[in-house]
Amino acid sequence: MATAPKKSLWENFRQSQIWKSIFRHGKPTDKRNRSLVILSNVFLHLHPVTARKSGIRISYTWCMGGLAFFIFLVEVITGVLLMFYYRPTAEYAFSDIMALRDHVPLGIMREIHRWGAHAMVIAVWLHMFRVFMTGSYKPPREFNWNIGVILLVLTLLLSFTGYLLPWDQLAIWAITVGSNMARATPFLGHEGPGASFLNIAGVSLVHSGDDVRFALLGGRFVGAATLLRFYILHCVAIPLAAAVLMAVHFWRIRKDGGISTPV
């Protein structure tokens, strides 16, 4: 070390306190340091340190899980950008959508977000199909399969809640039709099985003014309160839940013995 007279600027930087305070490992030229790259990084350490070559073949994984996550990141970035212009009120929502197309540079931003949503649903389905066909849901990975099922539902709910936000006729009636399914929720929806039993002296406890559909819509029908609720669900609640579950999902791959390999 001391004998080397000349070091490049980059080498000097790697020796500096700034670099060493961030990266606690040496050059990733040997197995130990390569492992430390993964283990000492808060994001990378969710992943397995090593993966078998046969397990990461494109023809085996299709890279669909990674693609789904990549599209999720695209959706987060474009979604946050859209939030700078969009106001979730009945008065402004539709005109803001028009403004995003007509008055804002890169008017394709909302289309990127929408195509990304379609692509993410497709990617998640294909990922699930791959995991199923390769038997990667079997023990010890059955818990992670269930996390994945929840993530699939959250992906679909993200698309569903985002559907209302343009606040045009298609959006309003699509959500009207879609949320009518909640009427038939057992015991919780006012037209669902069991709801008729929940009454006191003929006065029903579950009616259109207090059932689960009401909680979802913030009213008896799709209105301004629905728009705000779906906006909060779309931009805050579901992405947060999905992000947490994704972290668990990736970490469990490592904990369940790494990526599965062809039998």
Next chain:
Amino acid sequence: MTDEKQPEKPEEQKQPASESQPKPSEETKPVTPAPAAKPAVSSAAQKTSPPQQPGVSRRKFISWFAIGWIGFSAAMAGFLTSVLRFFFPNVLFEPPMTFKAGIPSEFQIGQVDERFKNKFGVWMVRSPEGIYALSTVCTHLGCTPTWLPGEEKFKCPCHGSGFYKTGINFEGPAPRPLERYRISLADDGQVLVDKGKIYQQEKGEWKDPQSILKV
């Protein structure tokens, strides 16, 4: 540098030892002599023993601990219940479920009155028998059909369901007729519509006298 580190290390070793010492003793009493056998742990126990002198025994501490947890759980349960209730506002800025639709003579026989469609979601129809209040909610998936006067039918734009003026479905995917609401005469002689009570034809409820206002 090296001289400073050496005195720190024994202290670091003692602290985890003093923390781990009470843990086995909480579960079972006979375990307590075992860690005392080690000299390092016994010296650590001597250091930590003065804080245990105040008169809270372990048994009492656990009971207070339990009371604290029960109180905390009850408070959280109450708060979560309130959060659930939070999603049901006390005031709704929706049109009321009952409304007055004017005096009966305003309605002409054969006419479909669309004045109350946008606000209340109701068509007022005057037939030779009387007046009935027809729901504007399509029985297929809940869209709002359009009254086509030329074709004398309600036509749903979503999936093409068609209904006669009576509300009976005759085309498209709608599985049953439009619903009617309770209709009566108010004290001031106006027609009173109550959307809180629905009458379905397929259940034979249109025979109910309150489903149609005989004029």
